[in-house]
Amino acid sequence: MDNKTIEKVLNILKEKYGKWKAPIVSEIASKTGDPFRVLISTVLSSRTRDAVTRKASQRLFERASTPLEMTRLSPEEIEKLIYPVGFFRTKSRRIPQLARILIDKYQGKVPDTLNELLKLPGVGRKTANLVITIGFGKPGICVDTHVHRISNRFGYVNTKSPPETEFALREKLPKEWWIIYNDLLVTLGQNICFPRSPNCGVCPLNKLCEKVNT
Numbered sequence: 001m002d003n004k005t006i007e008k009v010l011n012i013l014k015e016k017y018g019k020w021k022a023p024i025v026s027e028i029a030s031k032t033g034d035p036f037r038v039l040i041s042t043v044l045s046s047r048t049r050d051a052v053t054r055k056a057s058q059r060l061f062e063r064a065s066t067p068l069e070m071t072r073l074s075p076e077e078i079e080k081l082i083y084p085v086g087f088f089r090t091k092s093r094r095i096p097q098l099a100r101i102l103i104d105k106y107q108g109k110v111p112d113t114l115n116e117l118l119k120l121p122g123v124g125r126k127t128a129n130l131v132i133t134i135g136f137g138k139p140g141i142c143v144d145t146h147v148h149r150i151s152n153r154f155g156y157v158n159t160k161s162p163p164e165t166e167f168a169l170r171e172k173l174p175k176e177w178w179i180i181y182n183d184l185l186v187t188l189g190q191n192i193c194f195p196r197s198p199n200c201g202v203c204p205l206n207k208l209c210e211k212v213n214t
Contacts, residue, residue, distance in 0.1 A: 001155045001209075003172070003173075003174060006156055006173070007174070007177075008208060009154065009205055009208050010177055010180075012204050013184040013187070013188060014180070014184060016204055020192075021190065022187055023045075023186045024041065024045065024053050024054040024057065025038060025041045025045055025053075026186075028057060029135060034065075034135075035109075035131055035136060036065075036102070037061060037065065038131050038134060038135035039098070039123075039127070039135065040098070041057045042127045043127065044056050044057055044082055044085050045085075046087070046127075047087060048086040052085055053085060056083070059081045066108070067099040067103050067108050068099070070099035071096050071099045075096065078091075078095055078096065079092035082095075094122045098122070110131060112135075114140065117131055125143075125163060126144050126162065129141055129182075130182065133179045133182065134183070137179065138179075139178045139179060141166050141169045141170055141173065141181060141182070142166075142181075142182040143165045143166040143182070144162065145189075146185055146186045146189030146190070147162070147165065147181070147189075149193075149195060150185045150189055150193050151185070153209065154210060155210030157169065157172065169181070188203075198214055
């Protein structure tokens with residue numbers, strides 16, 4: 001798939017986007033515009049289904065929605081609020097740790113650069129890029145399993161891992177699509193383009209997708 005085709009693909013997805021259920025982290029970003037909530041909900045979403053992340057985020061943010069409020073919760077309290085997200089015990093310790101670092105080193109603000117975000121414990125490239133793009137509206141390319149899988153299924157890249165996909169996309173994808181690329185592909189992946197048995201028959205991209213390894 002070349003850039004002319006990917007432009008067609010992304011324009012179609014952009015048109016269809018509102019008709020599908022959006023990822024929970026994107027929903028939180030659009031409703032609150034709060035990089036801290038984006039950061040924490042992204043941490044919660046790792047290895048967790050969106051429906052579980054949605055409820056856990058709601059319970060947690062009802063109790064604490066700022067770094068200072070989060071530091072006042074014990075790991076045990078957070079654990080009860082976020083259960084059953086994946087690795088909830090690890091996350092219940094990490095979340096107040098993140099909040100404390102933001103207060104001590106960043107005046108209670110989430111940093112808006114990739115390098116600074118990557119210094120935070122438990123924050124990898126996927127989380128950092130998502131915070132940058134939907135938390136701050138700055139260019140970045142967030143690659144999770146959906147984006148990695150579908151970019152390869154399209155035939156747009158040929159990579160073996162999400163980090164490889166991110167750097168391949170940075171080289172190839174037109175910059176105007178960087179911010180929205182994750183949202184569009186994750187939404188497609190959650191609604192139609194499943195890892196196994198993708199629903200190609202109803203996919204609006206059926207004639208454009210190269211269907212690599214499907």
